[in-house]
Amino acid sequence: MAELAALEDPKARAVNEKHGDDHGVNLSKLRAVAKRLKTQQDLAVELWATGDTAARLLALLVCRPKAFTRDELDVMLREARKPKVHDWLVNYVVKKGPHAEALRAVWQADPDPVVASAGWALTVDRVAKTPDGVDLVALLDTIEAEMKDAPDRLQWAMNHCLAQIGISHADHRARAVAIGERLEVLKDYPTPPNCTSPFAPAWIAEMVSRQG
Missing domain, CATH: 1.25.40 (Serine Threonine Protein Phosphatase 5, Tetratricopeptide repeat)
Structure with missing residues (x-):
């Protein structure tokens, strides 16, 4: 969370807010963090639970899509009100699972x-x-x-x-x-x-x- 906070960029936040998202992390930098962390399902669950948009986006990049139950995905989608989180959850996780x-x-x-x-x-x-x-x-x-x-x-x-x-x-x-x-x-x-x-x-x- 501290690392994500350090990546906060006011310009990125201004652009994201125009699209209804409330985070200020450049997505290429977020992907670089995810690439370093690799797949970590337990960490992904903890990141999601914070409710923070940047943390949730990172969670979707490091999770194991097939590890979630149908009910868990349903709850996550209903919590995912920000457009980018919603989009990534559907495309990066739900589509890749059973x-x-x-x-x-x-x-x-x-x-x-x-x-x-x-x-x-x-x-x-x-x-x-x-x-x-x-x-x-x-x-x-x-x-x-x-x-x-x-x-x-x-x-x-x-x-x-x-x-x-x-x-x-x-x-x-x-x-x-x-x-x-x-x-x-x-x-x-x-x-x-x-x-x-x-x-x-x-x-x-x-x-x-x-x-x-």
Whole structure:
């Protein structure tokens, strides 16, 4: 904790706070600490228990993803209110463990939009990598009905799912593009030069063009 405190950088904190995160540690420096520590599950559990955002991010880098039970991961996600902690928990831990599919179904149906966004993030992975058994039509129906008015983080995850369906599944592409064009979610999102817009129709067109 003292080492993390010493890495505190006001400029990094100012940037992170714009994204809803409350820590001031440069992430490349945090990764360097994690690389030195290597995998330490017991330390990871202690770091997580502090509730400190930088400590929790470090915990997610040094933990053993398969060591957590399904219930432990569910509790951790509900505690992980900061966007970066939430994102890393889903991508670095849940996706690499054996409980991703069970939690995907539970979380996606959760009334808490932040929890639900984690379920949708896991669904994006299924759509892209292992779509067998996933009802893409039902997903598109839900997105069409609910994405426009969803809170920010849930909307972002649903939009990613919409784009992924269009990118990965040619037979659903026309409908995915049509939904995106009609709802206009993230249409005016400020996108830097040489970056792909998160507006689903533009995102789909760009990624499909790269597939050749």
